[in-house]
Amino acid sequence: MNKKRIVLYLCAAAALIYSFSSFFSPRDREETELPPVESIAPDTAAVAEQTVLEQRDVFLLIAEDGYINLYQKGSRNALLYSERLDLSLFPAKDAEMLCDGIEFDSQEEAYSVLENFVG
Helix, strand or coil, X not given: CCHHHHHHHHHHHHHXXXXXXXXXXXXXXXXXXXXXXXHHCCCHHHHHHHHHHHHCCEEEEEXXXXXXXXXXXXXXXXXXXXXXXXXXXXXXXXXXXHHHCXXXXXXXXXXXXXXXXXX
8 A cells, every 4th residue: 555545544534533522522511511400309298298198098988889888099999888778869969979989088078978978
């Protein structure tokens, strides 16, 4: 090979290396800085509150297929009480509420309302 070709190949290689290094290097410092943690980290208090809300038990009183049922929703979805119930004996508004389901935050409150329907 003659010296001119070698010099030409070396210049081409140097130009390629320079173009790749300038292409992949940051142009200015602002583009490569990470965003502040507050902008990407979730609010830990909000996450904790949501977790507590998801874990709390909810009691559901609902009329289904001629029965009034009390469920404990949440981690277990357990049926706590069931009794036959004739919805035609109740005012339309109460019957509609029971068919839609009524949620309670405590078991005592749910049983208190249940007693009003089953006597």
